[in-house]
Amino acid sequence: MRLPRLFRTTTFRLMLVFLALFEAAAAAFLAYIYISTAGEVRLRSERLITKEMHSLEAVYEQGGVNSLNQAIIERTASDRPFLYLLLSPKGTKISGSIAQSPIDDFNGDKEWKKFNVTETDPDGAEVQKGARGLQERLKSGEMLFIGADEGESESYVHKIVRALWGAEVLVVILGLGGGILVSRNVSRSMQGLNDLVAAVRTGDIRARAKVRGTRDEIDELAEGLNDMLDRLEHSMGGLRHAGDAIAHDLRSPLTRLRARLEVALIDVEAGKGDPKQGLIQAVEDADGVLRTFNAVLAIARLQAAGQVPDPKEFDPGALALDVAELYEPLCEEKGLDFKSEVTPGLKARGNREFVAQALANLIDNAIKYTPEGGAVMLRMRRRSSGEIEFSVTDTGPGVPDEDLARVVQRFVRLENSRNQPGAGLGLSLVVAVAEAHGGRLELAEGPGKIGEFGPGLRVALVLPAG
């Protein structure tokens, strides 16, 4: 049989363990109190009995058995808290307050004995009380027994023990009750998370855990799960979008490629014309398809990993100059004024190769869209926030405000750029690189309208502070 869910929870089990530990400690405590109290009570009555015995023995030493008998009769009559019994050497009673000794087979000189006495309390009920007694043999052979009941102190100990047991029971009840409450509470919170997991498992990637605002570990877990699902949904959305986009962007060049090959084949079969030109173009088409495919793959991998591979510390200024050096001749050839402005000696952390590629893409875009006579500027500086900023500013036509957010999406190419080569993946890759470094991409208007140039575009790749 399976236990109800509540009793199978971790909280409840933990609570049981603690309860058991607490109970064990309480039991040990109780035993200690009992042993020490009871021991104290016994010692005290033994001391009193021994003292009385000494006093009566002194009487015996002075006046013999008769004086002792006299003293016992006197003491029995007075209201002393002792029981007395004087026995002849043969064991018959001479005098005393009890009829016979609790010790049946007395052989030695001295013997302690624990026994019970029956008393009648004021209500007439009979009460059994514990008692202790000492019997000694006198020099002349008679035996003297002195006893005392432990009643008062014994019942005191009993009371304490009862109270402790009561406390124990109370602890168990409170512990169990509290445990059930606490574990029900925790289970309820966990149930929310379990429901979420179940929902996601059945395919509802949009489900989110409720954050109760208590800032406890369950809230933290819920937030963590939500964050994880956000990322997952984002990258799944990205993949879906990429899938659609790949299908769209690869289908047309593949169709073109196929047509070219087919035409070349027809030409060869008909024995007319040179198929070489068609084949050369087919190879170029295939290269284009591969480039698109590689770019999509690189973006998807970065987004899926959520971080760049093999991050290392590097000098962002040196990197910027390196890329600038690579592109400067191209700018010159296109009749563009190229400048770079770099803060030396800074440090950044990331994958140098990916940052270089992102930067190359930005400059590449700037060169592609800026008409002859324009300018391209590369800057690298540290912002006051400590972030590392690489920015590329051009004096091209820029991007209308309403399109700024759109251009960073995959495969988005604005209408006026349709005649330029490229798959529209350059900026998407830069965004992926920025995000994988924990940074971002910022787009803004360039230097503004100057004659036939501008307003231009300023794209900044911002990496977190090194």
Add this chain to the structure above:
Amino acid sequence: MRILIIEDDIEAAGAMKHGLTEAGYDCTHAADGEAGLAIAREGGFDVLIVDRMMPKMDGIQLVTTLRREGDATPVLFLSALGEVDDRITGLKAGGDDYLVKPYAFAELTARVEALSRRRETGAVATTLKVGDLEMNLISRSVHRQGQEIDLQPREFQLLEFMMRHAGQSVTRTMLLEKVWEYHFDPQTNVIDVHISRLRSKIDKGFDRAMLQTVRGAGYRLDP
């Protein structure tokens, strides 16, 4: 020049063999890692072209084994895995170059050519000489027909690479990888502009152009 192609994709290997035979190489093909290792052990090859992922024994394991046995034949890895770490793993295992699939055939032949000739220039030289072009690696100066040519540091590196591979086709990707140490493909042909700058410095004013463009492949420095 003898080449051993160890590649499990029979069709790709066939095309590769056809193309390389056409380019004047003597090619042998092995269709899996174990067979490849056995043939490679017989020796006598100038370059091994090894696919990274193959049945029975993968390329990394094969090359690691060969290197451990003391075989130093240049290895060109072919792989569909193009991540930075994959490349590093391949080169650490003893590969000499790493080409990511799919590749242009010109890229493959250029790299095979570079690898097959590498052994011949083993000695450390302080000067390079190609035709009437001379490069002093210590004073970092370049002369053609005794006339000093002033080069920027990157142009010097570029020319050094071209001179070390004189007479061979060198692709844009190879230049980007070996001279700039970038492993990505710039969208526009930035390399072309660097080459044309270099060309204007070493060829302008001389009766014969040394730096040639090889159609569909890249460039070649002719003596």
